[in-house]
Amino acid sequence: MSHAARGTGSLWAVSDLHVGYPENRALVEQMHPESGQDWLLVAGDVAETVEDIRWALSTLAHSFAQVVWVPGNHELWTRPRDTVALRGAERYRYLVEMCRELGVITPEDPYPVWDGDGGPAVIVPLFLLYDYSFLPPGSATKEEGLAYAYGTGVVCSDEYLLHPDPYPSREAWCRARVAETEHRLAAVSAGLPMIMVSHYPLDRHPTDVLRYPEFAMWCGTRLTADWHRRFHVDTVVYGHLHIPRTTWHEGVRFEEVSVGYPREWRERERPPGQLRAILPRDTVGR
Numbered sequence: 001m002s003h004a005a006r007g008t009g010s011l012w013a014v015s016d017l018h019v020g021y022p023e024n025r026a027l028v029e030q031m032h033p034e035s036g037q038d039w040l041l042v043a044g045d046v047a048e049t050v051e052d053i054r055w056a057l058s059t060l061a062h063s064f065a066q067v068v069w070v071p072g073n074h075e076l077w078t079r080p081r082d083t084v085a086l087r088g089a090e091r092y093r094y095l096v097e098m099c100r101e102l103g104v105i106t107p108e109d110p111y112p113v114w115d116g117d118g119g120p121a122v123i124v125p126l127f128l129l130y131d132y133s134f135l136p137p138g139s140a141t142k143e144e145g146l147a148y149a150y151g152t153g154v155v156c157s158d159e160y161l162l163h164p165d166p167y168p169s170r171e172a173w174c175r176a177r178v179a180e181t182e183h184r185l186a187a188v189s190a191g192l193p194m195i196m197v198s199h200y201p202l203d204r205h206p207t208d209v210l211r212y213p214e215f216a217m218w219c220g221t222r223l224t225a226d227w228h229r230r231f232h233v234d235t236v237v238y239g240h241l242h243i244p245r246t247t248w249h250e251g252v253r254f255e256e257v258s259v260g261y262p263r264e265w266r267e268r269e270r271p272p273g274q275l276r277a278i279l280p281r282d283t284v285g286r
Contacts, residue, residue, distance in 0.1 A: 009037025009065065009116035011123075012275040015199065015239025016045040016072065016258035019056045023262040027273030028056050033064050037116055040064040041123070041278065043239040043257060044072025044199030050084040054098060061102050068105040068112070070125045071095060072199040072240060073218070077161035088165030089173070092127070107181075111188065114195065118279030121234060122188055126198040128178055128224060131171035134204050134216035142171070142217075149214040156218035178223045185231055193234035195278060201238045202227050205249050206256060210241065228252040235278055244276070 012033070019025045033040070040060055046069070047053045053075055061067045075095060078087045086094050096106045105112055107127040114121045132142040139145040149155050158170065167173040188194070196202065200220040207216040219240060228236060228250065235253045242260035246253065257276040259265060265272040 009033075009035050009039065010277060011039050011041065011114050011116060011118065011121075011195070011279040012064075013041040013043060013197070013237045013255060013257040013278050014259060014273075014275050015043035015237075015256075016242060016260050017042070017047070017056055018045060018074070018259065018261060019047045019052050020049070021262050024259060024273075025056075027259060028059055030273060031060065031063065031275065037065050039066040039068065039114060039116070039123075040275070041125075041195070041197045041237055041257075042067060042069045043197050043237050044070050045074045045239060045258075046072070048074045048077050048079055049082040050095070050098070051082075053095065054102070057099060057104050058102050061104055066105065066112070067103075068123055068125050068197060069099055070107055070197050070199055071127055073156070073158050073162055077157070078163055079161065087163040088167065090165065111184075113192065114279060116279070118281060120192055121279060122192045122194045124185070124188070124194050124196045126181060126196060126202075128181060128198060128200060128221065129170060129174035130200055130218055131174040131221040131223070132217045133222040134207060134219055136214040136217070145214065145217050149217065152212065152214055154212040154214050156215065158218055174221055175223070178221065185227075188231070190232055193232050195235050195237065196227070196231075196233055197237045199238060199240050201241070201254065201256070202236050203249055203254070206238070206241060206243070206247060206254060209243060237276075237278060244270075 046056045096108050099106045107125040112123050135145040136148050164170045164173045202224040207219050237255050239258040242258050
């Protein structure tokens with residue numbers, strides 16, 4: 001298990017790097033720590049091909065003392081142009097083994113403890129997926145929600161590219177991941193606060209600002225809505241929505257840390273590719 005020296009270094013976070021875009025690839029090349037003890041949390045959607053995922057995580061792992069990664073939906077896509085044609089859980093296991101080769105911590109590894117400035121805290125990388133339970137207004141079932149989404153033309157590409165093999169559906173895979181993760185969380189000591197890192201928000205409230213509310217169906221599960229209360233959670237780090245911001249929900253900080261696509265970050269006032277400070281809290285994000 002990797003540790004930063006007590007009282008030194010900062011814990012940073014970023015997500016949705018999408019390095020298939022040359023502009024985003026350049027941003028990753030410019031991401032550097034402020035000290036040799038800094039850690040980086042990467043909350044998914046690094047890229048869509050194994051080659052690009054490896055390049056990005058290797059680049060970051062050479063710069064930061066420790067990188068922690070969780071998969072987004074894009075890493076799990078199976079595209080014809082990818083040299084690795086694995087699907088579903090088999091693809092995920094392949095990425096986990098690749099990360100271990102690079103020294104990158106994954107949701108399948110023991111939860112590390114951040115002992116640097118602002119710590120100690122347990123870093124909890126999560127792979128949970130979604131189960132279509134964030135339904136659009138007026139929809140009572142997944143089928144009704146999907147029918148509405150297809151009617152509006154707002155449909156996540158996961159429906160065509162993210163395969164749940166060997167599970168019968170993405171929601172079945174989600175429920176299995178949630179059950180397994182709950183078992184692991186119950187064994188974590190209650191003494192230390194947790195920094196939960198997930199590609200998807202653990203609660204629905206961040207999706208309230210989506211331009212297309214029906215997209216919330218692909219953004220998480222109600223099964224985790226009470227995790228920030230049930231467990232000793234300091235901060236929830238997530239991405240996926242491409243709406244970087246800080247919110248507080250029932251006393252817990254939620255940090256959306258995505259870079260997003262170039263067409264999105266070009267419209268923001270803040271310079272692109274800025275890492276978000278997680279610990280210590282008085283560190284200014286950059």
